[in-house]
Amino acid sequence: MSNPSNLSELASQLRLPAEPVRTPMYIDGKDYSRAGSEFVTRKSPGHGVPVTVTSRASVDDLNVAVAAARRAFDDGRWSRLSGEQRATVLLKTAVLIRDNVEVLAYLETLESGKPIGQSRGEVNAAAGIWEYAAGLARVAHGDSHDTLGADMFGLVVRQPVGVVGIVTPWNFPFFILSERLPFVLAAGCTAVIKPSELTSTTTLKLAALLTEAGLPDGVVNVVTGFGSVVGQALAEHMDVDMISFTGSTPVGRSVLVAAGGNMKKVGLELGGKNPQIVFADADLDDAADAIAFGICFNAGQCCVSGSRLVVHRSVEQELVERVKAVIEKVRVGDPLDATNHVGAIVEARQFDKILGFIEAGKRDGAQLVCGGTATSEGERFFIQPTVFRNVDAHSELAQEEIFGPVLSVTSFDTAEQAMQIANSVPYGLAASIWTRDLQGAIRSVRDVQAGRIWVNCTITGGPELPIGGVKQSGIGRETGRYGIEEYTELKSVHIQLGNRPRWIA
Numbered sequence: 149m150s151n152p153s154n155l156s157e158l159a160s161q162l163r164l165p166a167e168p169v170r171t172p173m174y175i176d177g178k179d180y181s182r183a184g185s186e187f188v189t190r191k192s193p194g195h196g197v198p199v200t201v202t203s204r205a206s207v208d209d210l211n212v213a214v215a216a217a218r219r220a221f222d223d224g225r226w227s228r229l230s231g232e233q234r235a236t237v238l239l240k241t242a243v244l245i246r247d248n249v250e251v252l253a254y255l256e257t258l259e260s261g262k263p264i265g266q267s268r269g270e271v272n273a274a275a276g277i278w279e280y281a282a283g284l285a286r287v288a289h290g291d292s293h294d295t296l297g298a299d300m301f302g303l304v305v306r307q308p309v310g311v312v313g314i315v316t317p318w319n320f321p322f323f324i325l326s327e328r329l330p331f332v333l334a335a336g337c338t339a340v341i342k343p344s345e346l347t348s349t350t351t352l353k354l355a356a357l358l359t360e361a362g363l364p365d366g367v368v369n370v371v372t373g374f375g376s377v378v379g380q381a382l383a384e385h386m387d388v389d390m391i392s393f394t395g396s397t398p399v400g401r402s403v404l405v406a407a408g409g410n411m412k413k414v415g416l417e418l419g420g421k422n423p424q425i426v427f428a429d430a431d432l433d434d435a436a437d438a439i440a441f442g443i444c445f446n447a448g449q450c451c452v453s454g455s456r457l458v459v460h461r462s463v464e465q466e467l468v469e470r471v472k473a474v475i476e477k478v479r480v481g482d483p484l485d486a487t488n489h490v491g492a493i494v495e496a497r498q499f500d501k502i503l504g505f506i507e508a509g510k511r512d513g514a515q516l517v518c519g520g521t522a523t524s525e526g527e528r529f530f531i532q533p534t535v536f537r538n539v540d541a542h543s544e545l546a547q548e549e550i551f552g553p554v555l556s557v558t559s560f561d562t563a564e565q566a567m568q569i570a571n572s573v574p575y576g577l578a579a580s581i582w583t584r585d586l587q588g589a590i591r592s593v594r595d596v597q598a599g600r601i602w603v604n605c606t607i608t609g610g611p612e613l614p615i616g617g618v619k620q621s622g623i624g625r626e627t628g629r630y631g632i633e634e635y636t637e638l639k640s641v642h643i644q645l646g647n648r649p650r651w652i653a
Contacts, residue, residue, distance in 0.1 A: 158254065168198045169255065173202075173203050174369060176366045177359050182209060191527060194492035194530075200349045202345070205373035206377070207378070210382060214311065214340055214369075214385055216365075217311045225364040228336075234333065235282040235285040238334060241357060242279045244361055245354070249271045259347040261492030262446055263490065264485075281334045288335065288636070300643065300644060302643070304641070309636055312390045312635060313342070313391045322350045332635050345373060348370075355368050389412055390412055392634075400416045403416065404416070417616055419451060419549040419621060420577030427585065429585055436467060439555070443553055443555040447492070451578075455556065456573075458570055475535065492529050496527070505552070512543050515536065516535075531553055540558070567595045570597075576618035581601065581603050582604055589603050600616075612628060615628075
């Protein structure tokens with residue numbers, strides 16, 4: 149394993165490592181590696197050089213991890229602790245995350261290609277989620293029913309679901325894990341985590357920090373490798389009680405099928421094609437800045453990215469000009485340079501996919517307003533934020549999740565038409581509404597099909613409110629008080645107080 153002090157030094161100087169940072173898997177409270185293991189070398193998409201090496205797990209490795217999580221759950225070393233004891237570990241974890249923010253953010257930027265300032269912000273915000281979940285560990289509760297007559301008392305008990313498999317994506321590896329794992333732990337469950345093979349290192353570092361925070365061995369285990377092998381086996385595993393998957397809708401479908409074997413509980417946060425709905429009375433300067441942010445944030449590789457601008461025809465031209473003016477000030481480049489707003493595209497496959505959508509936009513006759521240019525020189529993948537006007541609401545550009553910095557603009561004439569366009573995609577993850585009209589805003593909030601809605605803002609909020617999608621954007625909710633409920637089962641208990649009435653006297 150790489151020398152931590154050396155890592156701290158590299159992180160403080162924002163220098164590339166001379167040789168890749170090697171991190172073994174983490175199972176049963178310690179580093180885990182197997183003789184003859186294969187490895188995955190990750191090149192930084194912002195620099196084109198190898199930066200990390202992680203193990204390529206086999207199904208046998210996964211079985212070891214699930215067995216550790218099963219033992220840890222069944223013997224009660226975590227599930228039977230008091231909420232206060234669990235909260236203490238979660239709070240200590242938050243402290244350790246904050247203590248290690250520079251190293252975690254540095255590793256996140258190397259693997260994901262996102263700007264260093266964004267990585268620091270995400271790691272700090274993640275620590276806040278751990279603190280929030282610690283409180284929930286102490287307030288999760290069931291119910292009592294004292295209305296069943298003199299001889300009967302009813303209880304509803306909320307219990308941890310068991311062993312949870314967590315599969316996380318590459319776009320927000322540390323943050324998305326922190327929207328799930330602290331709630332899993334607050335509920336009293338144990339976990340096996342399979343991060344994306346592109347961005348596994350911060351998850352492995354977090355697992356070691358959890359041990360340092362006092363988490364019992366085996367409660368959290370991390371297996372690295374490919375989703376098609378390890379992720380699939382985790383979703384199918386008969387000893388896993390629930391699977392939480394964050395990623396694309398097509399893979400989410402296959403997770404649902406795989407979970408059918410033992411009818412495990414499933415939580416899915418999937419794709420989005422999220423509208424920014426702008427009415428004629430909106431503050432256009434405010435909206436323009438947010439729309440530019442919404443499509444540029446994480447280079448558009450964001451499931452809640454505001455990738456469709458649905459705007460009233462009377463202000464369409466003016467708003468598009470303002471969005472273009474903001475985007476022209478956006479700096480794209482080296483993610484370790486804190487002055488850049490947008491970093492790299494995560495890998496060649498994603499880069500090519502985004503460029504394919506840009507070509508489709510041109511082919512379908514949409515008007516290119518700005519951007520559309522890209523470079524992949526030296527295996528460094530950058531795409532200039534791109535805006536298309538006059539996009540047909542039924543075209544590929546307006547219907548499919550691009551997962552890149554590409555904004556499609558479609559205009560509307562009536563509020564009904566705006567809702568129709570907004571709801572015309574198979575997804576329902578998020579939406580932003582821009583208007584000064586309170587009545588119109590509330591009506592739109594009611595009518596838009598999405599799990600999360602922002603009014604006169606975008607991509608904001610903390611762990612207090614739940615997240616998740618409707619339609620093909622997913623199943624279940626994370627964060628908020630609902631976040632802990634997701635990882636519990638309800639048990640109804642009827643207690644006879646007097647003698648039970650006899651069936652046969």
